[in-house]
Amino acid sequence: MSPEIASRTTQPRRHGSNAGQPLTRRDGVLKVTGRATYAADNHPEGMLYAVTAVSRIARGRVTALDVATAKAHPGVVEILTPANRPPLAHDPEEKMMPFGFRVEVLQNDGVRYVGQPIALVVAETLEAATEGAALLNPQYEVADARTNLSNGDRFDTASVSIGMPARTAHGDIAAGLAAATHVIEADYATPAQYHNAMEPHAVVAEWDGDRVTLDMPNQAMALSCASYAAYFGIPVENVLIRSPFLGGGFGSKAILNGPQILAILAARMLKRPVKLALTRAQMYGPVGHRGRTWQKLRIGTDSEGRLTALHHHAVCATSSFDEFLEAAANASLPLYESPAILVEHEGLRLDTGTPGPMRAPGEASGSATLEVAMDEAAVACGMDPLEFRLANYAETEPGTGRPFSSKALRECYSEGAKRFGWAGRPLEPRQMRDENGFLVGWGMGTAVFHCPHFPAEARATLRADGTALVETSGADMGQGAWTALAQIAAEALGLDPDQVEFHSGVSSLPDGGIAGGSGHTASAGLALNNAGEDAIAKLAALATANPASPLFGAGNIGVVARSGRLHRLDDDSRSESYVEILARAGQAEVIGTAKAARDQEAAAAHAMFSHGAVFAEVKVDPDLGQIRATRLVGAFAAGRVINPRLVRSQYFGGMIWGASFALHEEAITDHRTGRIMNADLAEYHVPVNADVPSLDAILIEENDPYVNPLGIKGVGEIGITGTVGAVANAVWHATGVRVRRFPIRIEDLIIGRDSSRK
Numbered sequence: 062m063s064p065e066i067a068s069r070t071t072q073p074r075r076h077g078s079n080a081g082q083p084l085t086r087r088d089g090v091l092k093v094t095g096r097a098t099y100a101a102d103n104h105p106e107g108m109l110y111a112v113t114a115v116s117r118i119a120r121g122r123v124t125a126l127d128v129a130t131a132k133a134h135p136g137v138v139e140i141l142t143p144a145n146r147p148p149l150a151h152d153p154e155e156k157m158m159p160f161g162f163r164v165e166v167l168q169n170d171g172v173r174y175v176g177q178p179i180a181l182v183v184a185e186t187l188e189a190a191t192e193g194a195a196l197l198n199p200q201y202e203v204a205d206a207r208t209n210l211s212n213g214d215r216f217d218t219a220s221v222s223i224g225m226p227a228r229t230a231h232g233d234i235a236a237g238l239a240a241a242t243h244v245i246e247a248d249y250a251t252p253a254q255y256h257n258a259m260e261p262h263a264v265v266a267e268w269d270g271d272r273v274t275l276d277m278p279n280q281a282m283a284l285s286c287a288s289y290a291a292y293f294g295i296p297v298e299n300v301l302i303r304s305p306f307l308g309g310g311f312g313s314k315a316i317l318n319g320p321q322i323l324a325i326l327a328a329r330m331l332k333r334p335v336k337l338a339l340t341r342a343q344m345y346g347p348v349g350h351r352g353r354t355w356q357k358l359r360i361g362t363d364s365e366g367r368l369t370a371l372h373h374h375a376v377c378a379t380s381s382f383d384e385f386l387e388a389a390a391n392a393s394l395p396l397y398e399s400p401a402i403l404v405e406h407e408g409l410r411l412d413t414g415t416p417g418p419m420r421a422p423g424e425a426s427g428s429a430t431l432e433v434a435m436d437e438a439a440v441a442c443g444m445d446p447l448e449f450r451l452a453n454y455a456e457t458e459p460g461t462g463r464p465f466s467s468k469a470l471r472e473c474y475s476e477g478a479k480r481f482g483w484a485g486r487p488l489e490p491r492q493m494r495d496e497n498g499f500l501v502g503w504g505m506g507t508a509v510f511h512c513p514h515f516p517a518e519a520r521a522t523l524r525a526d527g528t529a530l531v532e533t534s535g536a537d538m539g540q541g542a543w544t545a546l547a548q549i550a551a552e553a554l555g556l557d558p559d560q561v562e563f564h565s566g567v568s569s570l571p572d573g574g575i576a577g578g579s580g581h582t583a584s585a586g587l588a589l590n591n592a593g594e595d596a597i598a599k600l601a602a603l604a605t606a607n608p609a610s611p612l613f614g615a616g617n618i619g620v621v622a623r624s625g626r627l628h629r630l631d632d633d634s635r636s637e638s639y640v641e642i643l644a645r646a647g648q649a650e651v652i653g654t655a656k657a658a659r660d661q662e663a664a665a666a667h668a669m670f671s672h673g674a675v676f677a678e679v680k681v682d683p684d685l686g687q688i689r690a691t692r693l694v695g696a697f698a699a700g701r702v703i704n705p706r707l708v709r710s711q712y713f714g715g716m717i718w719g720a721s722f723a724l725h726e727e728a729i730t731d732h733r734t735g736r737i738m739n740a741d742l743a744e745y746h747v748p749v750n751a752d753v754p755s756l757d758a759i760l761i762e763e764n765d766p767y768v769n770p771l772g773i774k775g776v777g778e779i780g781i782t783g784t785v786g787a788v789a790n791a792v793w794h795a796t797g798v799r800v801r802r803f804p805i806r807i808e809d810l811i812i813g814r815d816s817s818r819k
């Protein structure tokens with residue numbers, strides 16, 4: 062089946078504004094009926110299977126591989142090792158661009174983390190390739206694993222995440238702390254987390270001469286095409302990526318990784334299509350993760366409970382050979398007003414795979430600790446945590462003075478608190494019990510997320526039958542992008558969404574930008590909107606210039622597109638359908654194209670963030686310490702809502718992820734070997750249905766005319782940011798125990814109050 066599935070909605074026609082309609086997902090039926098094809102569902106003729114053999118040591122080198130035995134196994138076709146691996150046109154130790162991480166593609170016999178590919182076995186069957194990999198029996202020269210704060214190499218860094226400054230200072234921190242009535246100072250730790258998308262990283266690579274077709278899940282198609290072209294020494298237009306569906310990306314499918322490059326290389330070497338799909342365990346290494354952090358916060362407050370100083374310091378883990386540091390401390394920059402703010406980061410090299418972007422990279426880890434520290438500061442001041450936030454949230458962006466788009470945050474606080482029933486919450490902890498004797502606690506946190514905008518392109522074709530085809534390459538990660546983007550395009554074209562065929566997920570289409578940073582709807586959406594407007598303008602030109610049209614001569618007056626017709630602006634009764642205009646002109650179609658990017662002047666003048674507030678209830682068994690998040694209410698202001706059903710679903714996903722960060726997720730390393738002990742979905746805890754609290758997400762209306770002409774902000778990641786702290790603060794309120802490492806565990810509540818033992 063072709064992966065280039067286009068779809069239409071099968072829903073009743075709606076009239077009026079398309080944006081704002083809670084349409085169900087266009088791809089929903091395809092997905093629930095198993096007709097949506099993922100990368101590994103492809104089986105081109107003559108295809109071989111590739112399996113990576115991976116290192117079981119964290120540092121050292123491979124001294125021997127039993128290639129002869131593995132190669133003799135029936136069905137094994139070829140084994141790539143550093144000894145025979147064909148050359149690549151780009152040095153994998155060289156960073157190609159800020160977003161291009163160094164990759165491990167058998168460039169030498171060195172080992173830099175557990176799970177690093179050390180060979181690629183290619184065979185006629187998956188079973189033969191798997192067995193071949195098992196027969197390689199690697200021998201190692203082992204060096205000590207550096208996998209902890211105590212033995213990793215600390216280093217100074219100028220930048221964190223991708224090109225963000227590592228240090229930012231406003232005002233005088235020492236003076237601010239000296240002037241404070243209360244100072245809280247505490248250390249916090251956040252764990253390594255792995256994306257664990259349901260769909261594994263996979264690729265089916267097929268070469269035709271020096272052209273290659275790659276079926277792979279991909280969040281950043283244009284960037285990836287350029288990178289693959291560089292690695293394989295071919296023109297960028299010779300790389301075709303098909304990524305119609307993703308079974309979750311979360312950031313890990315936005316960057317290149319070694320196993321996929323090796324599979325593509327094997328396909329070229331063997332002149333046959335090759336498929337590679339990582340196992341769950343193999344995704345704990347070469348495809349990125351959220352790196353560990355150790356954070357210190359110092360908050361000074363005056364006698365009124367206003368901040369006098371906010372100091373956030375983070376040590377952020379990365380690999381021994383590349384840098385991706387969680388921009389954790391930067392979470393303290395945009396939110397709270399203080400005469401002195403200092404955020405700074407240091408790096409820590411560990412023998413792990415390189416971390417990468419993962420769902421609210423930076424903000425998730427940083428706002429988790431900031432919101433707990435703010436709770437501690439509120440307690441120190443004897444203030445209700447909400448009252449404390451209201452006394453301290455910034456009216457303009459700290460440091461720049463750029464105005465936030467609105468006072469939407471205040472509305473998030475008040476609407477969220479109202480829906481949750483926050484009023485009357487006792488200040489002291491351990492005051493509430495439910496009917497079963499469980500300790501009950503309420504906590505809150507502020508949510509904030511920036512609004513990136515990626516350059517994007519789109520095409521809109523109005524067809525003679527009055528329908529349209531709109532196209533942009535960006536992939537749908539499962540969040541419902543197809544649906545929301547088609548609604549935006551339909552709006553611009555003056556059509557119903559079910560008259561719009563939407564086509565994406567193929568790199569040959571106009572560049573849809575990156576499906577990441579919660580910026581996809583705004584980025585690709587603006588391009589689609591502009592392409593639609595371009596098509597309408599061309600159609601209008603056909604009509605207004607033709608004396609036979611009722612719109613003749615309206616050129617200077619203008620027309621408006623509505624329900625498949627153009628109407629004169631000065632006389633609504635004079636109109637003509639798209640079908641009639643194209644028929645008279647004898648044209649089969651009119652094509653609109655557009656590029657869209659952020660208005661840099663607007664960005665320089667206005668702070669651009671989504672805002673929110675999250676309120677959490679937890680219940681704790683007083684004897685066992687077992688914690689359950691029972692209720693989450695989030696109120697979010699994120700600009701214009703295109704599809705409230707999908708937006709609410711994104712908020713729910715973010716809030717569940719936040720609860721997961723607070724209570725469940727952690728990759729645990731055996732520091733003797735550097736191995737992750739829970740590299741599977743049985744022991745790497747993510748919330749199952751029984752862990753998911755009652756959820757409520759309130760959509761606060763916000764009109765931000767500056768963020769982009771459509772007023773759209775991101776909704777994918779913000780739900781995580783307020784929730785982690787809210788849940789942790791609720792645990793304190795239930796128990797009186799302040800836990801400063803994540804995830805919060807039973808033993809943190811039972812063993813005692815010193816939670817900094819990691």
Ligand code: MOS
Nearest residue numbers: 311312420577578
């Ligand atoms: Mo993301 S971490 O922007 O997929």
